[in-house]
Amino acid sequence: MNNEEARNILSVYRPGGADAGDPYFEGALKQARRDPELAQWFEDERRFDRAVSEALQSIDVPAEGKTDLLAVSKMDSRVRRFPQWANALAAGIVLAAGILFAWLAIGERKTDGIPVGEGVGAFVEMAAAAMPFDYRAESVAELSAWLGERGAPVPGKMPEGILAGESLGCRVFSDDAGNRISLLCFVVNGDFVHFFVTEDGLERFPQLVPGSWEVAEGWNTYSWIEEGRGYVVLSRAPRGELETWLQEV
Amino acid sequence: MSKESEFAELVHQWYDPLYRFAYSLSGSRDDALDLTQNTFLKWARKGGTLKKRNRAKTWLFTVLYRDFLDQARRSKKFPNIELKEEIFPDSRHSQPRDRLDSRVAVAALSELDEKFKAPLALFYFEHHSYGEIAEVLDVPIGTVMSRIRRGKDRLRNLLEGRGQNDGKVVPFSRKQAQS
Numbered sequence: 380m381n382n383e384e385a386r387n388i389l390s391v392y393r394p395g396g397a398d399a400g401d402p403y404f405e406g407a408l409k410q411a412r413r414d415p416e417l418a419q420w421f422e423d424e425r426r427f428d429r430a431v432s433e434a435l436q437s438i439d440v441p442a443e444g445k446t447d448l449l450a451v452s453k454m455d456s457r458v459r460r461f462p463q464w465a466n467a468l469a470a471g472i473v474l475a476a477g478i479l480f481a482w483l484a485i486g487e488r489k490t491d492g493i494p495v496g497e498g499v500g501a502f503v504e505m506a507a508a509a510m511p512f513d514y515r516a517e518s519v520a521e522l523s524a525w526l527g528e529r530g531a532p533v534p535g536k537m538p539e540g541i542l543a544g545e546s547l548g549c550r551v552f553s554d555d556a557g558n559r560i561s562l563l564c565f566v567v568n569g570d571f572v573h574f575f576v577t578e579d580g581l582e583r584f585p586q587l588v589p590g591s592w593e594v595a596e597g598w599n600t601y602s603w604i605e606e607g608r609g610y611v612v613l614s615r616a617p618r619g620e621l622e623t624w625l626q627e628v
Numbered sequence: 629m630s631k632e633s634e635f636a637e638l639v640h641q642w643y644d645p646l647y648r649f650a651y652s653l654s655g656s657r658d659d660a661l662d663l664t665q666n667t668f669l670k671w672a673r674k675g676g677t678l679k680k681r682n683r684a685k686t687w688l689f690t691v692l693y694r695d696f697l698d699q700a701r702r703s704k705k706f707p708n709i710e711l712k713e714e715i716f717p718d719s720r721h722s723q724p725r726d727r728l729d730s731r732v733a734v735a736a737l738s739e740l741d742e743k744f745k746a747p748l749a750l751f752y753f754e755h756h757s758y759g760e761i762a763e764v765l766d767v768p769i770g771t772v773m774s775r776i777r778r779g780k781d782r783l784r785n786l787l788e789g790r791g792q793n794d795g796k797v798v799p800f801s802r803k804q805a806q807s
Binding site: 387449 | 635636640644647661669727729730732733734749751752753760784
């Protein structure tokens with residue numbers, strides 16, 4: 380083996396790699412120990428590799444993505460503690476719903492702009508961009524305080540059925556004119572519920588008919604106006620359950 | 629082990645390496661987050677059916693890599709554009725010759741041809757054997773090694789060339805190393 384051949388082999392040698400003990404490298408390593416010129420080249424190559432490897436291994440990893448995934452995983456566990464979800468079939472449905480939600484929420488796109496749309500489609504699109512949340516909290520009061528501090532719409536009186544669930548986090552959407560919509564996310568009896576709040580009713584969404592139900596892309600949606608604020612709720616929970624949770628609206 | 633705890637364990641074990649792999653391919657934090665999330669969500673949907681649990685690592689990296697290729701094909705967007713303006717630090721702040729900033733490394737990778745990026749990243753992360761890298765990339769081991777060799781040459785030239793052309797960092801000049 381000449382030095383050129385040895386260089387070829389040693390250029391893909393990783394002392395800490397899974398193949399370090401592979402016989403493929405044996406002859407070239409021996410030659411590098413014998414030949415000072417090759418040894419110098421190999422040392423330089425290793426120094427380069429170490430530096431690139433350390434640089435790539437030091438890439439900062441944002442905590443939010445991992446937290447979101449683990450939250451989804453934990454949510455599935457929590458859901459199973461509800462008596463009505465105790466049977467395996469229901470749990471499976473919840474798991475599938477969770478995965479579907481997360482897929483829609485995380486997988487498709489990220490946007491913090493209010494989508495162009497006059498109807499419920501705009502809210503479906505925002506629901507798909509719910510994660511990662513701008514802020515996480517396990518109480519509506521905390522979420523509201525956070526939203527309020529940032530001048531984002533804050534929910535007024537929340538339906539008790541929604542409050543009975545677990546709050547996950549919130550996200551704020553805005554458009555070029557400075558209009559904002561707050562999204563608060565909950566798990567209620569194992570189903571995800573997206574709760575949107577606007578400060579100026581629902582005039583910007585003329586296709587929405589406040590006080591009526593609509594189904595869009597598998598989401599049951601309901602919208603209403605109260606004390607000047609506009610509210611839109613999206614969930615894949617059955618409409619009957621949603622009606623119970625929203626009964627005082 | 630329940631599915632939830634198995635999933636959580638996988639996330640704990642492989643989230644960081646997968647994110648770093650995704651970031652080294654895409655050069656974009658958001659794209660890397662999306663790619664990594666999508667990979668785990670696909671695992672939640674499909675990966676649980678794998679018969680051999682010890683194949684989870686290769687499965688995850690393979691899925692992420694294929695998603696990256698699909699995304700790149702769809703969008704025709706190569707995010708090194710977003711990195712170029714901020715990556716290469718001024719030579720006044722040059723780094724020790726045997727150290728390299730992660731942003732510089734990723735920026736240099738992003739300028740390489742697509743076929744070199746993934747083999748080099750997997751080579752440097754050292755999580756995979758050559759056999760596993762070949763499986764992730766769906767090419768023979770010989771091709772993997774050849775791409776790593778050629779990719780490393782280009783990477784080194786790129787880093788050296790930047791210093792000569794732009795007055796920026798020159799982390800790895802062989803001449804300097806030998807002097």
